[in-house]
Amino acid sequence: MALDLTHEGIAFPLARPAEVARSGLKRALDIIVAGGLLALFAPLFAFVALMIKIDSSGPVLFRQTRTGLGGRRFTILKFRSMTVMENGGQISQATKGDQRVTRVGRVLRALSIDELPQVVNILKGDMSLVGPRPHALSHDEMWAKSVAGYDARFRARPGLTGYAQVRGFRGEVLEPAEIQSRVDADNYYIDNWSLGFELKILLLTVPLMLHDPNAY
Numbered sequence: 001m002a003l004d005l006t007h008e009g010i011a012f013p014l015a016r017p018a019e020v021a022r023s024g025l026k027r028a029l030d031i032i033v034a035g036g037l038l039a040l041f042a043p044l045f046a047f048v049a050l051m052i053k054i055d056s057s058g059p060v061l062f063r064q065t066r067t068g069l070g071g072r073r074f075t076i077l078k079f080r081s082m083t084v085m086e087n088g089g090q091i092s093q094a095t096k097g098d099q100r101v102t103r104v105g106r107v108l109r110a111l112s113i114d115e116l117p118q119v120v121n122i123l124k125g126d127m128s129l130v131g132p133r134p135h136a137l138s139h140d141e142m143w144a145k146s147v148a149g150y151d152a153r154f155r156a157r158p159g160l161t162g163y164a165q166v167r168g169f170r171g172e173v174l175e176p177a178e179i180q181s182r183v184d185a186d187n188y189y190i191d192n193w194s195l196g197f198e199l200k201i202l203l204l205t206v207p208l209m210l211h212d213p214n215a216y
Contacts, residue, residue, distance in 0.1 A: 018191070020155070025195060035123060067158075074121065111210070129161065131162055131189075152187050
């Protein structure tokens with residue numbers, strides 16, 4: 001039996017959680033690795049927070065509502081990298097050379113450091129190390145109507161990284177085929193999940209943190 005996710009009066013069906021979302025082994029890996037990253041990078045977090053405050057006015061953390069496992073809403077955490085704090089029905093994707101991105105923010109985004117606070121989301125159970133990247137609610141609403149299999153992404157917890165990302169499907173969406181490729185990769189991961197597949201994606205993520213042409 002499908003679930004319904006409703007946003008501003010528009011509903012679309014959601015499949016029930018897949019094996020990847022029910023695995024105790026995956027959840028244990030999430031907790032161990034996310035807890036270790038939080039402890040390891042605590043000094044970096046403090047340094048980044050200081051740089052953000054020095055560079056521009058506004059909060060250190062960016063919070064935005066996203067859709068998680070089974071259509072449940074949660075608040076995602078990021079280091080603030082822009083001068084604006086969009087959340088709601090109209091959200092613009094970041095583009096290459098986006099003037100909203102701060103000086104410190106450009107470095108954070110290039111190295112994916114802005115995403116690191118999501119280890120807290122992982123520890124809370126909102127997210128996982130690996131899974132479909134969560135999108136803004138307005139994008140969920142738009143793409144659910146036009147992208148085949150989009151709703152099936154919610155069978156798993158959203159991830160800090162994902163199969164789509166290590167395959168290069170990241171950054172600004174310029175045409176429908178690009179988001180379809182991401183969704184297809186997300187659903188392939190969900191349907192073919194294994195611990196080995198999980199570890200492979202994590203290993204492939206490491207070099208992308210140092211250089212990813214689609215990170216901006």
